[in-house]
Amino acid sequence: MAMQHSTLRKTLLAALIADILLAAGAQAQTPDQPAVDASAQVVVSGIRASLSSSLNTKRMQDGVVDAVSAEDAGKFPDTNIAESLQRVTGVQIQRNGGEGRYISVRGLGPEFNNVLVNGRTMTSDTGGREFSFDLLSSDLISKALVYKTSQPFLPEGGIGSTVDIQTARPLSGKIGHSSVVNVSSSWDSNSKKYTPNASGMYSFANADRTFGVTGSLSYTDRASKQNKAINDAWNYRDVSMINGDLNSRGLTMADVTTRKLYMPQSYGFQQEDESRKRVVGNLTVQYNPSPTWKMTADGLYSRLDQNNKIIAFSDWNNPAQLAVKYDQNDQVTSFLRPGSTFYANNPALAGPGTLLGEANSNDMIAKGGDRLSITKAFGLNSKWKVGDEWRIEADISTSRTTSDSNDMWVVAGMIPKNGDTLTYGSTPTITFGDNIADPNNVSAHAVSNGDIRNTDKLHEGRLSAAWEHEIGYFKGIDTGVAHSQRKVDRTKWGNDAWNAFSGYHVKLPSSLFTVKQMDDFMNTGGNIPSQYLSFDPYAYMNYLNQPSLLPQSNDPAYYSDLTRFPNGPMAIDYTKPSMWAVKEKVTSMYLDSKWEGSGWSANAGVRLVRVKSSSTGISRELLSAVKSPNDTTFIQVWGPNQVTTVDNSYNSVLPSANIKFDLRSDMLLRLGASKTETRPTLNQLGVDNWYGGRFGDVQTGGGNPYLKPMQSKNFDVSYEWYLSKTNYVSAAVFMKKVSDFLETTIVDMRIPQFNEIVHDSRVRNGQKGKIKGVEIAGQYAFDTSVGWLQGFGVSANYTYVDASAQRETDNVATPSCGYPGLSPQSYNGSVFYERGDFQARVSYNWRNHFSVDCGGGSTQARNRSAYGQTDASLRYNLTPNLAIYADAINIANSRTHEYAVNESQFLTLEDVGRRVSVGLRAAF
Numbered sequence: 001m002a003m004q005h006s007t008l009r010k011t012l013l014a015a016l017i018a019d020i021l022l023a024a025g026a027q028a029q030t031p032d033q034p035a036v037d038a039s040a041q042v043v044v045s046g047i048r049a050s051l052s053s054s055l056n057t058k059r060m061q062d063g064v065v066d067a068v069s070a071e072d073a074g075k076f077p078d079t080n081i082a083e084s085l086q087r088v089t090g091v092q093i094q095r096n097g098g099e100g101r102y103i104s105v106r107g108l109g110p111e112f113n114n115v116l117v118n119g120r121t122m123t124s125d126t127g128g129r130e131f132s133f134d135l136l137s138s139d140l141i142s143k144a145l146v147y148k149t150s151q152p153f154l155p156e157g158g159i160g161s162t163v164d165i166q167t168a169r170p171l172s173g174k175i176g177h178s179s180v181v182n183v184s185s186s187w188d189s190n191s192k193k194y195t196p197n198a199s200g201m202y203s204f205a206n207a208d209r210t211f212g213v214t215g216s217l218s219y220t221d222r223a224s225k226q227n228k229a230i231n232d233a234w235n236y237r238d239v240s241m242i243n244g245d246l247n248s249r250g251l252t253m254a255d256v257t258t259r260k261l262y263m264p265q266s267y268g269f270q271q272e273d274e275s276r277k278r279v280v281g282n283l284t285v286q287y288n289p290s291p292t293w294k295m296t297a298d299g300l301y302s303r304l305d306q307n308n309k310i311i312a313f314s315d316w317n318n319p320a321q322l323a324v325k326y327d328q329n330d331q332v333t334s335f336l337r338p339g340s341t342f343y344a345n346n347p348a349l350a351g352p353g354t355l356l357g358e359a360n361s362n363d364m365i366a367k368g369g370d371r372l373s374i375t376k377a378f379g380l381n382s383k384w385k386v387g388d389e390w391r392i393e394a395d396i397s398t399s400r401t402t403s404d405s406n407d408m409w410v411v412a413g414m415i416p417k418n419g420d421t422l423t424y425g426s427t428p429t430i431t432f433g434d435n436i437a438d439p440n441n442v443s444a445h446a447v448s449n450g451d452i453r454n455t456d457k458l459h460e461g462r463l464s465a466a467w468e469h470e471i472g473y474f475k476g477i478d479t480g481v482a483h484s485q486r487k488v489d490r491t492k493w494g495n496d497a498w499n500a501f502s503g504y505h506v507k508l509p510s511s512l513f514t515v516k517q518m519d520d521f522m523n524t525g526g527n528i529p530s531q532y533l534s535f536d537p538y539a540y541m542n543y544l545n546q547p548s549l550l551p552q553s554n555d556p557a558y559y560s561d562l563t564r565f566p567n568g569p570m571a572i573d574y575t576k577p578s579m580w581a582v583k584e585k586v587t588s589m590y591l592d593s594k595w596e597g598s599g600w601s602a603n604a605g606v607r608l609v610r611v612k613s614s615s616t617g618i619s620r621e622l623l624s625a626v627k628s629p630n631d632t633t634f635i636q637v638w639g640p641n642q643v644t645t646v647d648n649s650y651n652s653v654l655p656s657a658n659i660k661f662d663l664r665s666d667m668l669l670r671l672g673a674s675k676t677e678t679r680p681t682l683n684q685l686g687v688d689n690w691y692g693g694r695f696g697d698v699q700t701g702g703g704n705p706y707l708k709p710m711q712s713k714n715f716d717v718s719y720e721w722y723l724s725k726t727n728y729v730s731a732a733v734f735m736k737k738v739s740d741f742l743e744t745t746i747v748d749m750r751i752p753q754f755n756e757i758v759h760d761s762r763v764r765n766g767q768k769g770k771i772k773g774v775e776i777a778g779q780y781a782f783d784t785s786v787g788w789l790q791g792f793g794v795s796a797n798y799t800y801v802d803a804s805a806q807r808e809t810d811n812v813a814t815p816s817c818g819y820p821g822l823s824p825q826s827y828n829g830s831v832f833y834e835r836g837d838f839q840a841r842v843s844y845n846w847r848n849h850f851s852v853d854c855g856g857g858s859t860q861a862r863n864r865s866a867y868g869q870t871d872a873s874l875r876y877n878l879t880p881n882l883a884i885y886a887d888a889i890n891i892a893n894s895r896t897h898e899y900a901v902n903e904s905q906f907l908t909l910e911d912v913g914r915r916v917s918v919g920l921r922a923a924f
Contacts, residue, residue: 046875047834047841048781051795052725053143055779062603063149063658063672064718064732066090070142070168081141081165082133083871083889088146089732089777089797091161092826092847097224097274098890098912101134104850105146105161106734107771107801109821111742112678112710114158117165118298118379121155123401123456125304125373127488128681129157135302135375137218137280139182139199142168148734149672149716150656152590152605153464153478159678159712159736167298170205170212171286177924178203184885184919189893190225190912191273197221197917210288220278227911228270229528230314231428234860234900234907235697239263239332240320242349246336246419246433248322251346261324262331262860262905265697267428268314269518269528272369275307292385300377308369311516313436313532315420316361319697322419331905334423339416339433360420361413361504362436363445364513366537368408375401389476391466399458407450407492410537412512414441415504425904437531439510444501447541450494451572456682460484468594475594478605482588488682489581496576497569499628499635500553501544512540541570554628555635576641580617580686580703584679586610604657611679612649615705617687618642625691625698625753634698636691644687646705652677666723672716680707680742684763691753698754701761708765713737726793729778736772740765741805743820744853771819773801791835798827823848823866837877844870852898860900862907869894881923889915 053069066088082100086093094102094110102110110130115122117136125132147154147162154162180201187194199218206212239261244251281301288294315337322336337360343349379397386392418433434441464480513533543549545568553559559569567573592605618641625634656674663669686703718732746761779795803819828845846868854861870892875885893914898907 046839047793047832048726048783051779051781051793055722055726055728057143057145059668059720059722061147062601062660063147063151064670064716065148066146068144081136081138081144084138085133085144085146085163086845087795087797087828087830087843089730089775090148090773090799090826091146092823094821095896095912096134097226097272097276098915099134099222099276101132102130103133103163104821104823105163106148106736106773106775106799107803107819107822107824107850108160111681112158112160112821114155114162114678115165116155116162117300117377118167118381119164119395120377120379120397121399121458121460121484122377123375123399123458123486125371125375125401125403125454125456126681127454127456127490127683129679130681131163132373134278135280135304135373136165137199137216137220137278139201139218140167140216140280140282140300142166142172148732149658149670150654150674150676150714151603151658152592152607152654152656153480155482156588156607156609156652156654156676157678159676159710159714159738167282167284167300168201168203168214168216169286169296170203170214170284171209171288173203173205173212173214175205175207175209179924180921181924182919182921184917186222186915186917188222188224189914189916190227191223193223195221195223197919212286214282214284216280216282218278218280220276220280222274222276222915224274224276224915225913226270226272226274228272228312229268229428229906229909230270230312231264231267231424231907232314233265234262234905235265236260236262236860237319237697239324241324242320242322242338244346245323246338246342248342249345250348252348256320256349259326260330261326262329262900263319264317264332264422264424264428264906266314266316267422267424267430268312268363268365269532270310270312270314270367271518273309274369275305277305279303294383296381298377298379298381300375302373302375304371304373306369306371306373308367308371310367310369311532311534312363312365312367313529314363314365315422315430316363316413317422318360321360332424333904334421337416337420337422339419341417342419360416361445362416362420362432362434363411363413364442364533364535366408366410366535366540368406368450371403371405373401373403375399389468391468393464393466393480394462396461398460399456401454401456403454405452405454407448407452407494408537409446409448410540411445411447411502412442412508412535412540413445413504414438414443424906426899426906427909428906432529436529437515437533439513439515439533442508442510442513442533443504444506444508444544445504446499446502447495447544447570448498449537449541449570449572450492451574452490452492454488454490456486456488458484458486473595473597475596477594478590478592480590482586484584484586486584486586486682487581489579490683490686490688491577491579493572493574493577495541495570495572496638497559497565500555500559500569502628503554506544506549506552508540508543512536512543545570558635577618578688580615580688582613582615582682582685582705584611584613584682599662600660602657602659605655607654607656609652609654609677610649611652611709612647613682613685613705614645614647615685615687615703616643616645617703622689622691622753634691646687648685648705650708652709652711666721668718668720668722670716670718670720672714672718674714675711676714677709677711678742679709680704680763684742698756698758699761700751700758704762704764707742707763708740710738710740710742710765712739723780724783726783727778727780730776732775734773734775735770737768737770739768741767741769741819743767746854767805767819769803769805769819771801771803771822773799775799791833793832793834794830795832796827796829798825800825820851820853823850839875840873842870842872844868860905863899863901865897865899865903867894867896868892883921885919885921887917 054067057067093100115131143166145164182199201216203214324335377399381395416434421431462482468476516534550560588609590607595602621639658672661669689702720730777797781793782789826847830843832841852862896910
């Protein structure tokens, strides 16, 4: 039936395209239309118009700024704003399921870049300050500016950059009525599914441009599949190395050697079926009561409904293995995983007080990945021109984002009878001794079932004034004040019974499991099995929740207690929330002076900031943690709810200055110096704590309400040569001296609930150091060239970043980690052709390896390998108002690879596939 629906969608799309092509052909042959040789001239439109507009924006700024612009209303260069921004010099993106979600600028990650929409801060569904670009549709965007040097009027927060996304304004467009309709169908190579997309925009401006309205609505549907090979972590720990092989008998503790090694935690495979539906609406009304008074009102609505069905197969490696081999760096390279038959033949190895005899396992895991995010934003702006010298602007706005996600980690598994063989390197391999797709051989294990809800609310207001007055070199001042109040809260409910049935001692009925094919999983080696077991996690939890099964739990008296678990231990208990909330009040003011002389102009000023925050949490205290009788997890006993509140405040003085020299009429030199800061994200300031891991590898984490802002002293030099309205070359050098860098680190400590070392992972103020780099960029359209080059154009840029860091390494487990999000090198290039009614573009974007985090639950850092992606687009104008287009994303099917300290410490390999969209765009 699914194939019939897919065929029907393809047939309908083909018929629609054929009908429009026939209609366009008939219109083109109408006798009253004069014949025009469109190929005889090159018109500045389409791609060239976008490049020219972006270049003009860059040239007119006081500081170092880059921009991307829409070719026309509702016609942004890419289907995703982040994917357009990655073509800006120094900008890299991070993808979620193959779609751009976050940006990094000049080597600094998403949380260090301040993202605005029409000059206003937007709330986020992450609980932090990093902006999710996949919440917005590119159809409503007219321009995006990337400020790389700071200026006093810019809101503080962007050490890397400040990005201002500007939506379409009716009084800046055409007079009268205009509309755009865009329909397309997308195909995903992994899911083999077609999905519809549609958008529309209406705009009206009266003849004297005193009233205008613009409204847009877009719907995006995407069905994708991500395939992954995964090792959860590498940990530096004691490893019990059994000297023997899988056929050994009668071994004793004398045959066991213990050594501290870098040990892989697991290895497995994951398939994630994802459905992503997004609706975005925007309404802008502009009214000019008089020639000196302009008012603009904006409203934005975004709803992203992301549903994920994630099934993983993974083996869990206990720290006791056979025939362990390791290299000169004490890194495990291969071993044999003993099964139950081996321990039956060697009973002396299961001595008391040892990890020997603990079962290795082959696990089937169902994970939660659903995400429902709703954002609503409103704003009102008023501008007055008071006389010839004064301009006043007032702006108020509010934004609210709510998100709901399930926090699920449901595990069923089997204890292998025969042993498995594993080798680790850039691509691990595994050979299973048992059939891992046998539904008759599955037992119960750990279950975590939770519900997480986030709310982010922001109210913001600012008032600014500009005085334009000439006294010699002095040309005036800008000044303003701003105030914002923001509250982020997170509430989580759970089932509070992670290991009620852990240990594989409860047999499960085969009816709960279905044999699935791996579908030529990533077409790689590694002895990936052809089949695996899938299951419905809710049916599995309902089975375990039966009262008749509770006597088989790890603590029957505890888990059968109806006062503690009225709906059974598997059910989410909504009467016991764990909650944290952070309130932040920010008051700021700025003063900026303007200066200009013959061949130069400058601005210099300061921004003063006062921040007050209050972090509150409601959580239960962990009273004790006792090792489970059937495996290495812990039975945790919790006390009653407690309320904790921590207040914090600080002041900041942030000066900045920029100077621009006109070396020639077409050549500029810019110098900039500033001090900037990035405040901790609000979810990092929480007072929550979590406890996890296993016996021998206990992990904790949570918020840190005592964090200070990260600060940076910045120095910039930029050279720009404008060859024409479209062509230019530029080079820039920058340096940032950072302090109190915010990063996830692991500190080893002892807490009374556990009688062993605990790895505490949370964000801390850590390193200081320098980030310095070079940017080179250029674009050239061969408009005046002869012959076949006419119509062609190229654009390219390259960024090199060198960073050094100093950390206080006392008791910190990961002192060698780099700056999160920083790639030493990145570049991208595009070749385009635009002539007559046809345009095409091929783009390649590449970034070097970078650090994802410095631990995050592992005693080793997480790094991502270098990644390059090729995209392409085609467009043909059937008529002046009707075009057909095709976009292809990730043509070469590039894959994402992550590793720990070095590339032989494999963590993940992810395949998101290719995406192709074919559509029609009509303008009226």
